[in-house]
Each structure stands twice: as structure tokens, then as C-alpha cells.
Amino acid sequence: MQKVLIITYYWPPAGGPGVQRWLKFVKYLPEFGFEPWVYIPQNPHYPLEDESLLKEVPERVKILKRPITEPYRWASVFSKKQTKTISSGIIQEEKRQSLLEKMLLWVRGNLFIPDARKNWVKPSVRYLSQILSKENITTVITSGPPHSLHLIGMGLKKRHPDLQWITDFRDPWTSIGYHKKLRLTASSQRKHKRLESDVLNGADKIVVTSNTTKEEFEQLTQKPIKVITNGYESGDVAMGLDQKFTVSHIGSLLTDRNPELLWQVLSTLVKEHADFAEHLKIQLGGTVSEQVLQSVRQYGLEAHIEILGYVPHGQVQKLQQAAQVLLLLEIDSVETRGIIPGKLFEYLKAKRPILAMGPEQWEGGQIVEMTKSGRYVTSNGAQSLKEVLLKWFRAYQEGSLTINPTGIEHYHRRALTEQLANFIIWESS
Structure with a gap:
């Protein structure tokens, strides 16, 4: 089987929708000739956890972990509740925000670009560069948000020019709604745009979850873009309908x-x-x-x-x-x-x-x-x-x-994984 390294932040026991996409891709990739290796943080700060998802991790998948510095942990010293809501994506209307919340948003938006996991990039590139050489891994897939994980892919691509680097955008980057709420300075906005362009033009292939994002990115890069939505798994859950x-x-x-x-x-x-x-x-x-x-x-x-x-x-x-x-x-x-x-x-x-x-x-x-x-x-x-x-x-x-x-x-996880597998091996003419 061909080894493929997947770099993702959200992985069991993380709860919420972000974890499902690559948990299921990893499950079905071996059916299409790929051996997935998954790189995740050793000590992540997940706003939601679901221990039951640990049972869904395939037994044979190779998991790589390295420590990560999470600024949300020290930010919680000031306000645990507001830190948790911001890290969960809940940002109140500006007129309802407290002074502390405005301060936390400014710090998040301007001191941590592209996001709060930026300090994981350099140590990850050093560590994974050795893994790629040792294990003869020729394809790396980075999944964001957090979009700092794409910077890991970019760093690996610079060290290993023959590496195939595929970016997976579960959400857009600078055009997503909450981006405007981060109280960004003009300089920070330009830096986000520059990093987004560097990633889109440095990757070999790009995966997105909607046609709208594909059309948006086609204005920024000539690289091949494939739409692979999220999906569902089969398996009946016997439940009667609610009486109400x-x-x-x-x-x-x-x-x-x-x-x-x-x-x-x-x-x-x-x-x-x-x-x-x-x-x-x-x-x-x-x-x-x-x-x-x-x-x-x-x-x-x-x-x-x-x-x-x-x-x-x-x-x-x-x-x-x-x-x-x-x-x-x-x-x-x-x-x-x-x-x-x-x-x-x-x-x-x-x-x-x-x-x-x-x-x-x-x-x-x-x-x-x-x-x-x-x-x-x-x-x-x-x-x-x-x-x-x-x-x-x-x-x-x-x-x-x-x-x-x-x-x-067409939205079954196995069918979607087949699309991904075909895109990994696809070569432009």
C-alpha cells in the first residue's frame, strides 16, 4: 500500500463536526490502496470532547503525536467561559461584547496569524521531515481549519520538493464569516491574504467542500481543485419517531x-x-x-x-x-x-x-x-x-x-473516499 500522511488538528476524543471528515476518510482509504498515517497534537485544547469517538479509530492506523502549545489555556486564566466560547466559534455581536472579549478577539486575530496553533508549525516540520524520509512517504494532506496546519505542509514541501502536498479546506480561509469579527488590523488582513495565497499556490492539489469555495479559489490559483463534500455512513439506528x-x-x-x-x-x-x-x-x-x-x-x-x-x-x-x-x-x-x-x-x-x-x-x-x-x-x-x-x-x-x-x-463516506483516492493518484495532462 502507498503511505499517505494526514495532518489534522481535530481527532478523537475531539467532539463536533470537524473530527468526522478525516476519521471516516482514514477508515476507508485502505480499501483503495492507501495506508494512512495521521499526525495530531499530543495535548490539544478541544472545546468539545466525545470519548465515544475513540472507538471509531481504526486499530491499524499509525498515529503520530507531538506536543503543542495552546494559548487558549493561558487565556482561560482571564475568563474561562469567554475563552471557551471564542475557541468554539461563538462570537457575540460587537455591541454585546465585553471589553475583555474584545481584547481576546484582538489578541487572537492579530498576534496569532493565521490562528492560535501557529507555534506548532516549526517543530512539526522538523519532526515530520524525518518521518517522510524514513518511511518513504510521498503524499501529505493537510486539513484546515486551523489553517496553520497548511503551513506545516508548506514547510514540508520546501524541504521535500518532490513531495505531493494536498490541502483540504473544510472551510474557506479569509472569506469565512467569523474572519471579519477578529478585529484585524490592515496589516494582519494583508498577512492572512498573503499566507492564503502562498498555500493555494504552493500546494500541488486542493480539496474543498463546496462549489462556491472552488470558484473562489479558482480566482486565486491555477492549481487543480476538487470538490469533495462531507458525508454519512450507513448503518441503521432503530428508533421510533417522537410522539411530539x-x-x-x-x-x-x-x-x-x-x-x-x-x-x-x-x-x-x-x-x-x-x-x-x-x-x-x-x-x-x-x-x-x-x-x-x-x-x-x-x-x-x-x-x-x-x-x-x-x-x-x-x-x-x-x-x-x-x-x-x-x-x-x-x-x-x-x-x-x-x-x-x-x-x-x-x-x-x-x-x-x-x-x-x-x-x-x-x-x-x-x-x-x-x-x-x-x-x-x-x-x-x-x-x-x-x-x-x-x-x-x-x-x-x-x-x-x-x-x-x-x-x-453519492454522499456515502466510502464513495467520497474513492473520489479522494482517485484525486491523490490523478495527474494533470
């Missing part, structure tokens, strides 16, 4: 994703239909921002909400299959059109109606429509949203709320 009309969102619900239109419409339906009010349950699992909870209370929905907190991945799938309706939410902005939440693909597997709410021309919503897995509405779709929720509620009452999705097999 459960509208469920399992995953982080950050401030900017707050679906005020949904709360408004649900509030109207509760007031207009007594039976709807009797059966409605809004289920939120994962990190939920205080602003979201305030909106729920503002619209009089507090009696209908169930807050689950962080949910282990195995339990997530059970909740998804039990829900009557699954919520897929994205920030309503041009920058998020290419953001496809990883939970979408597990939603597809659950085969429950998906209510997708996001910006115009959103790829996540388009996949929902294309696979006939539910409905996609935008911020100006209040009437459509009300109609579909009432339609689904009446079907729920009759015991006939079902969907028949098509084409979802």
Missing part, C-alpha cells in the same frame, strides 16, 4: 445563525392553532448562544423548547431519526453560500423531512431540494415557511410525514 411534532436542530447554534424568521412563524402557528401548540417541541442539541435563547423567549416559545446540551455522536443519530422535522440553518449572507454543514449529510441518512433556512443560492439548501429531502426557504420566505410547517404538521397528525430522497448514495 419535534422540530430538531442537533449541533452548534451560534448567534449569527439565529433563525428569527422561524421563531416568528412558529409563534404565529402556536397562537393560531391550538393543536399545533399542544404538540410542538423545539429540540436544540449542542452549544446554543444566549442570543438564540433570548429570541425563543421573546417569541413566547420557551414552553416548547428542549435544551439538550452537547450530545455524543452516537446519540445524535438516534435523535435525528426520531425527529419529525430536522432543522438545517446557515447565516444569511453572501459569504455563507458555500458553507454546507456536515450535519446535512447525516440528516440525509436519517430520511426525515429537512427544513433548510439560509441565504439565496445556498448550496446546502440546493442539496436538500435536489435530493428531494425537504424544503429550502430564504429570509423572505415567511409565507412559504408557514405553509410547509402546517402541511408537515397535518401529515404528522395523520401518521404520514415521510420523504423519499433520491441520489443520497
Whole structure:
């Protein structure tokens, strides 16, 4: 088998969506002739942990570890709560930020470029350079964010010019929404742009998770770019449907994703239909921002909400299959059109109606429509949203709320890994 070195920050016991992508690629790569070696930090600072994912790590995979210096640890001395929320990606509106939070954001954005794991780059390059030579590894894949891991790949490429270096962008770099909230100086913005360009033009091949990101990067580099989305795994989880009309969102619900239109419409339906009010349950699992909870209370929905907190991945799938309706939410902005939440693909597997709410021309919503897995509405779709929720509620009452999705097999983790394997060996003409 051909050895391939994967450099990733998120790995079990890390929780959240970032860990799933390469955990599953590593599982299936041997079926396509590749022996994965995985390089991870020895002492990471994960804002979320899920010990159950350790059981999913393939027994034969070679794991390499080196210590990492995590500035979030010393930042927590000032405020453990605010440090955790920032490292989790929860950044409040500027007018709600405390002076300490503004200070932490400025430090994060301007002193740690491209991110807080920058000090892991040089020692990793020294260590891995020896591994590449000793083990005759000719392909390295770096996965970001954190995008500092791409700088490890760039450093290895400089030392080993014949190395094939592939970058995997789970999210964009300078165009992602939270980038603007880091209180960057003009000099820091230029440095981010320069590093992004260096990585995109220094890599041999680039993998992205959406067509939007591909089109964006094609303006910055001539290197080959392949879209490989996230996906799902097969395997049935026997669960009966919830007895309530459960509208469920399992995953982080950050401030900017707050679906005020949904709360408004649900509030109207509760007031207009007594039976709807009797059966409605809004289920939120994962990190939920205080602003979201305030909106729920503002619209009089507090009696209908169930807050689950962080949910282990195995339990997530059970909740998804039990829900009557699954919520897929994205920030309503041009920058998020290419953001496809990883939970979408597990939603597809659950085969429950998906209510997708996001910006115009959103790829996540388009996949929902294309696979006939539910409905996609935008911020100006209040009437459509009300109609579909009432339609689904009446079907729920009759015991006939079902969907028949098509084409979802293309998003199975094995099929996606085959695409990755073919891209590794692909040579441009």
C-alpha cells in the first residue's frame, strides 16, 4: 500500500463536526490502496470532547503525536467561559461584547496569524521531515481549519520538493464569516491574504467542500481543485419517531445563525392553532448562544423548547431519526453560500423531512431540494415557511410525514473516499 500522511488538528476524543471528515476518510482509504498515517497534537485544547469517538479509530492506523502549545489555556486564566466560547466559534455581536472579549478577539486575530496553533508549525516540520524520509512517504494532506496546519505542509514541501502536498479546506480561509469579527488590523488582513495565497499556490492539489469555495479559489490559483463534500455512513439506528411534532436542530447554534424568521412563524402557528401548540417541541442539541435563547423567549416559545446540551455522536443519530422535522440553518449572507454543514449529510441518512433556512443560492439548501429531502426557504420566505410547517404538521397528525430522497448514495463516506483516492493518484495532462 502507498503511505499517505494526514495532518489534522481535530481527532478523537475531539467532539463536533470537524473530527468526522478525516476519521471516516482514514477508515476507508485502505480499501483503495492507501495506508494512512495521521499526525495530531499530543495535548490539544478541544472545546468539545466525545470519548465515544475513540472507538471509531481504526486499530491499524499509525498515529503520530507531538506536543503543542495552546494559548487558549493561558487565556482561560482571564475568563474561562469567554475563552471557551471564542475557541468554539461563538462570537457575540460587537455591541454585546465585553471589553475583555474584545481584547481576546484582538489578541487572537492579530498576534496569532493565521490562528492560535501557529507555534506548532516549526517543530512539526522538523519532526515530520524525518518521518517522510524514513518511511518513504510521498503524499501529505493537510486539513484546515486551523489553517496553520497548511503551513506545516508548506514547510514540508520546501524541504521535500518532490513531495505531493494536498490541502483540504473544510472551510474557506479569509472569506469565512467569523474572519471579519477578529478585529484585524490592515496589516494582519494583508498577512492572512498573503499566507492564503502562498498555500493555494504552493500546494500541488486542493480539496474543498463546496462549489462556491472552488470558484473562489479558482480566482486565486491555477492549481487543480476538487470538490469533495462531507458525508454519512450507513448503518441503521432503530428508533421510533417522537410522539411530539419535534422540530430538531442537533449541533452548534451560534448567534449569527439565529433563525428569527422561524421563531416568528412558529409563534404565529402556536397562537393560531391550538393543536399545533399542544404538540410542538423545539429540540436544540449542542452549544446554543444566549442570543438564540433570548429570541425563543421573546417569541413566547420557551414552553416548547428542549435544551439538550452537547450530545455524543452516537446519540445524535438516534435523535435525528426520531425527529419529525430536522432543522438545517446557515447565516444569511453572501459569504455563507458555500458553507454546507456536515450535519446535512447525516440528516440525509436519517430520511426525515429537512427544513433548510439560509441565504439565496445556498448550496446546502440546493442539496436538500435536489435530493428531494425537504424544503429550502430564504429570509423572505415567511409565507412559504408557514405553509410547509402546517402541511408537515397535518401529515404528522395523520401518521404520514415521510420523504423519499433520491441520489443520497453519492454522499456515502466510502464513495467520497474513492473520489479522494482517485484525486491523490490523478495527474494533470
